[in-house]
Amino acid sequence: MTPLRRRLLVLVTAVLLLAGVGTGLVLHAADRADRANRPQSGGPAVSTGKLTLDQKNRLTFINAAAGPHRTAVASVPSADPEAGRTASDLKCARFYAAAGTGICLQSNPGVLKQSNRALLLDADLRTRHTYALAGTPSRARVSPSGRFVAWTVFVSGESYSSAFFSTRTSVLDTRTMKLTPSLEDFSITLDGKSYRAADVNFWGVTFASDDDTFYATLNTGNKTYLVRGSLSRKSVTTLVENVECPSLSPDGTRVAFKKRVLSRTSLWHEYVLDLRTLKETALAERHSVDDQATWLDDRTVAYALPAEGKVGTSDLWSVPADGTGKPRLLIAGASSPAPL
């Protein structure tokens, strides 16, 4: 063993070197985050403006373009998505709106604990109510009438000795303001039989226009199912296997969903399921889609894909719902689409 002095010298050198590298990494990341908040030449035009949820023929989304309005809820005319973006002051991780009701999921990393919350919004994007969330925001939906709101978060139970994840999906009735904290309390009929298990997880709710029927993903025993549920009866029934993040078409006849194409990998392709015949149609998108798709109208679905060459940001794409055609870039640097 070398003399203590020499070892201390090596230690001090190592500490200085590693501290230097660490500081460099943090400064680099801070600089990158800072740059993302400055407008970039060639980026889309974003301006602050009045954004309300009762404007017809507009498409809202979360703006991901670099600049001061990054992560703000913004909107463009549905007919001309490449037009200048109108951005609000509201910043969200996930957003959805319908019929004058909006839901915004926020996530702010905190020193002691993450601060995750859901904001229920009125048509003027004013917060009607705030709900603390148990974890990282994932999916959000509003029923076509605006009465029901659902959101899904990832719950990480324990950081001390082992990671442990599950999802929690909550449904809110905005008329009675009654919150169903977890769909896991609903009764489950799986393959025709009553079913109970501790490993049940729900995510990705989508509502029908009758303000009772909803569809969602049920995960249990390493399988995922499409379930049809009833809010009034507090029950769900499985329909088909290997369906995640369903999205009901405006006419209520079909469900767009992501299907895991290779087990145990994160590789999903977007499909449309006819609810009457249970026939699946693969859509023309060949990239892996990990998003809850949104129907722009009865013929087109939109979804987010990771932006090529840029880490941590996404672009919105659209594709015909009948499996024909090819994907089209809808809005660059955007996520969480919601047609008003």
Next chain:
Amino acid sequence: MYLTDRSAPAEAGTDQGRRRGLRPGVAPVVLVLGTVSLITDISSEMVTAVLPLYLVSTLGFSPLAFGTLDGVYNGVSALVQLTGGHLADRIRNHKLLAGLGYGLSALCKPLLLLVSSIGALGTVLALDRTGKGLRTAPRDAMISLSTPSGKQGRAFGVHRAMDTTGAMLGPLAAFLILSAAADGYDAVFGVSACVAVLGVVVLVLFVPARGQRDPGAAVDSVAGEARAGRTSDTGVLAADAGQEGRTGPTGVAHTRVPGPRQDAGTGRADATDVPEPLPLAGQDGESEAKAAVGKPPVRVREALALLRLPRLRALAGCAALLGLTTVSDAFVYLLLQRRAGIGDQWFTLLPLGTAVVFLLLAVPVGAFADRVGRHTVFLAGHGALLTGYALLLWAPSTPVLPFLVLALHGVFYAATDGVLPAALADIVPAELRASGLAIVGTSQALARFCCSLAFGAAWTVWGDGPALAGSAVGLLCCAAVASRVLRPTGGSR
């Protein structure tokens, strides 16, 4: 405190001088290893804390798949621990194997940046767990071997307290970085790698490079019996008795040849006025290396022969038995949340409550265990857990309930986590210390893993209340059996 100074071997003189200034009664090696663990835990908990956020917000996929894999990793880690423990004894170099384990985990941190599929991410995290599994037993063996028998509980307490401090600082560091740099997950992983490397550097520089110590003729006799294939009960019993001679504080132990030794009695005797032949900290590395070269390597058969030591078998068996009814932390927090109606936003703070109590009590409870007997404290710790279960089952939902349950949960950790390896010091010969620690650690970890599976199933079938009631009854029975088996004066084998 005076005991250590008096009993220290001559060659440890220089260390003794330094020890007095630092923390009385704890070998410098323990403080260095505690520092290494503290640094490494900062590094690993930084990653654990931001992983869910990173999976969802940057990689954009659901962490569910990873969650299911995690249970499997924990099982793997327990088995790797067995390998690590045996290899460390076999090559007679605990430091090398611990260093490899710490190094492997450090390497994994920058790899996190390069992977973006859940499969690759799973592989990197599995490698990280392998590193953790490899280093655990040799590290605990180094703590154990550098500490006199009567101060094992305190030494492990100091180590676990430092370890937990790191675990609490990790998330703090991660979120400070994220608040300085939004979406700076790459910076978190990079800094985590730097911190992990620093841990390895401290280990390499300040943990004395020693092969196996020469624990004396007693240990040779155990190895000798095993090597000669004489693993009959009488042979091992003789070895066990021989080992008494090594640490044996009183003449009483020698007269009680067949049967387990009186552990509590030993602790008490050590604490009063019997000189200790250990510690071996500060022993000259070169002469040790020479001693190690002269010996044939420890073989698997000898490690297996450890299982024939009645007292090791009793302790490993009891640890496993109690592990079978120890509900995993995640379930405890879930149950507590349901019972006490704790808001979702507070859920992530519950583990912090346990950690704080564990941190505060690890050293005093460890030292207390040295005085009154480690088996007693180990059992009392499970008593605290049982009380916690009872509160969860029957106590009215008052505002103090979460604090009480978390305090009892923390007491359980303080009274068991470091006390169990401490109890092994008198049982396992120095030459096979890492193997012995790994055997007990692995049996406990696998039992807890089985308990998690069973508890999940019971929850499904009967609901949370009955499942916990079942665990509580099970724990009561197991504790009753364990208290009989581990009874200080018992003749049971």
